[in-house]
Amino acid sequence: MQKNIASLKAVALAAAVFCAMPQGAHAASNEDIVKRHFASLVSGKEPKLAELTMFFTMMPKGGDLHHHYSGAIYAEQYLEWVDKEGYCVNKTSFMIDKTKETVASERAKPLAERACLSGQDILQDNTVLANLLQKWSDKDFYNHSAIQSPPDRQFFDTFGYFTPVASTNAAEGLKTLKQRAIQENLSYIETIYEIAPIAQDKAFDDKALAGGVTDADLAAFSAKLQDDKAYQGWIAAYLDNVKTSGAGIDDADFTMRYQPFALRFLSPSQVFSQMVSSFKLASSSPMIVGVNIVGQESVHVSMRDYAMHMQMFKFLKTKYPKVKLALHAGELSLGMVPPEGLTFHIRDAIDVAGASRIGHGMDIAHETNPLQIMKKMRDRQIPVEVNLSSNDFILGVKGAAHPVTLYRQYGVPFVLSTDDAGVSRNNLSGEFVLYAARYQPTYAEVKKLSYDSIRYSFLADADKQRLLKGLDGKFSKFEAEIAASQSKAAR
Template sequence: MTMKLTAGALLALAVAAQPALAKGPASGANEAATSRHYASLIAGEPKLAELTMFFTQMPKGGDLHHHYSGAIYVEQYIDFVDKQGFCVNKQSYRIETRKEVVAAERAKPVAERSCLTGAEIYADDHTWRELLQRWSNKDFANHGALQPPPDRLFFQTFGYFGPVSNSNFHEGLQELKKRAIAENVGYIETMFKSAPALPNPDFDKQAAANAGNDAALEAQLAAAWAALDQDPGFGKSIAKFVGTVHESAEGIDDERFTMRYQTYVFRLMSPSLVFSSMMAAFKSDLASDKIVGVNIVGQESSHIAMRDYALHMKMFRFLRAKYPDVKVAMHAGELALGDVPPEGLKFHIDQALVVAGAQRIGHGLDLVHETNAPAIMKKMRDEDIPVEINLTSNAFISGIEGANHPINLYRKYGVPYVISTDDAGVTRHTLSNEYVLFASRYKPSYAEMKKASYASIRYAFLPVAEKQRLTRQLDSRFAAFEARIAQFAKTAKQVH
């Protein structure tokens, strides 16, 4: 199934798609003064230091494309290593979890140890810096050592800190909350944890045989769904999973900050594991008011992700029909020219929207290569489906930035968007920095930047009452922010 749009309709779309004004409250003179001050910061060569100060203080409604494990900084993971009594091998930089090995290492003099505690890693500058370059992108662009391609480095980081990222959930969430409050972010919707999965070799064989037969595949999915739905062990694993989310989330929400959780399926697994995990994700969403959506993750250019992409979209279509109240956001089109053969760039966003029914698109980088790009943008505009923009991640992983990034195309044709971080711990940045990059590269008005902040509440997978509460909170924060900036700008003018 595809979408078609004539050249004439495309022209009409381009004319009609004008930037909307901010949806925040009118704050009169303070808002006008803030707008003028901001305009002075992006005029000519952008004043990056002042823009950083501006956006650090500016309220940012939420972060909607956010990975829990990738958001935590290396330093926090090192603390978790010590807390759990593990050590880090200083040759492989991987976490050693076997108690007998850790005990044997700690019995040795420090100078003879090959597996170090956190304090010992910090004391050994060479080991610490080498570890940073494997567990994050630190120093990738400012030194000349041999290093892997950036996309490989990015996706491999999760294997290094994985043994501690899958525990200490509550402490990790508290750290993310503290950091969000410090930079005036009121809401995070994090991709927290993958749902449980069950292998089924027979399912895998059938999926391969039914790849080109939608009716046969639909029957196969229906049979697998019915079997899993009646499987008590599968049901218990889902209940345990939901319990983990609730236990981890205890005490995170308060009057200053709110967090909700997406569960996700890893697209690099066998078809039976993907389908069962996807089904568990949908059922978990219905079982919990903390879980608000389902996603699919994993390097989109990898062999299995490309081979099974259409299959995964059909799985989403099937499960969305079974569970129509579950919200779906989807990594789609996180591809650049050369990542895959050209034909692999032609359909990912299209199928995520038309087949899988995605309600938000993560990244959407390959838009300009997609066969139905004009119709994709029309559908997203008409149906109010936003794209999640991750500028730092897109530049590092895919090499797409500046004029090569499709954000201006989305903006030109009226597609809604939100600004988000992706994996700020791995790429060592903040949501404020994403706003700085957006403002300095594309020079939107203050009204558009303010609208982007409100959009991150508008498009959150939250009940209406919760969105209204967070919007009122954002109104109050913007009023206070604009009053401060108006006074600051006035004082700065007097000094000059």
């Protein structure tokens, strides 16, 4: 009898000890199971791509920090907006025609005789839709033998096709992106949203192109813009657009923030005016958390004016020190531009403009003193937004040639992001699959990438802590599910 009592006491004591253990102790055992399972997926000559796809679709992924709103919307949704706006699409050029007379005339014709089709007409015609997707996205680029533009031109030219409707139904577009993000377990998007309000000044342009501009010139043009009522009205309209379109997007499961941007291939006054409005916007609303500059970096004007653009950012950063910059810099590869053009873009974005994050950062191996730059990025915790799909397509850089291998080796923080998921027809889970399959990281590394995408966001600290805490819970659930599936598989 005493032996039985002692035995019962021992069982009770063991149960009490187990219940008293911190919750993390049980979660850690699940994490260990997931670590071993993930290692089995990436090891060997052939990574298990189907299983990796399921794994990363299920895995919480934190945030997408390099995300272009217009490039994230899929062409099929843009075709729906073509009809909402009463436009049509020329079935030969695939350009959107907004002319009311053309639309009315074409709709009066039998379908077979129409040169300009509605979005629904295209969606229901598999051949025409396939041809349109080859223009409005990267789809089938490597899957047919027609005469094509170079990949970089194909990518950047897509925006010219859907731009006429890109800003027409923003509330619906943001809702779609939110639903898609939640479906793949993504908590946050920091989207490069709409082009910033713009103005032009010929005298400023003439001086800039003749010999450059001084801080005094920038100050004078800034003051002129301050007195421009139309320009100030556009800034107010932009703020209202973000507030109205973004209403209802944030909730317990998802958060979105916005970046206005300048187009780097425009005239100097246009670029600077966009920067001015971007900084003002970012300092006027908590929903607008940073400033960016976009556009193909390798074209003539972008290269010619790059140093001047960084000077402009420096000037405005002094006036608005709290505004964060996430600058596209170094989206270049050998042969795209003369060699000297590869030597300074990342450095100047950091040292001159004061960037807090670098978008792409592809030319780091060619920059002057790359080890020094990477040490500075590591010490200052300036991360790189790595976009594997677009880097592969636009620049032809992938695998061992991709500088993410350097950033990993030298301790530079980085995050994975989509760039333009609608153009590339991918998602963030797919970017994680590419990263895992190509570079065989540990589970700890990919989990850290998820958390870092929140840590390096431009969110307010309270929002960061809220999302990080949410990630803790999501990873506990995810790891428990994977561990349970492995336990069943082992039986």
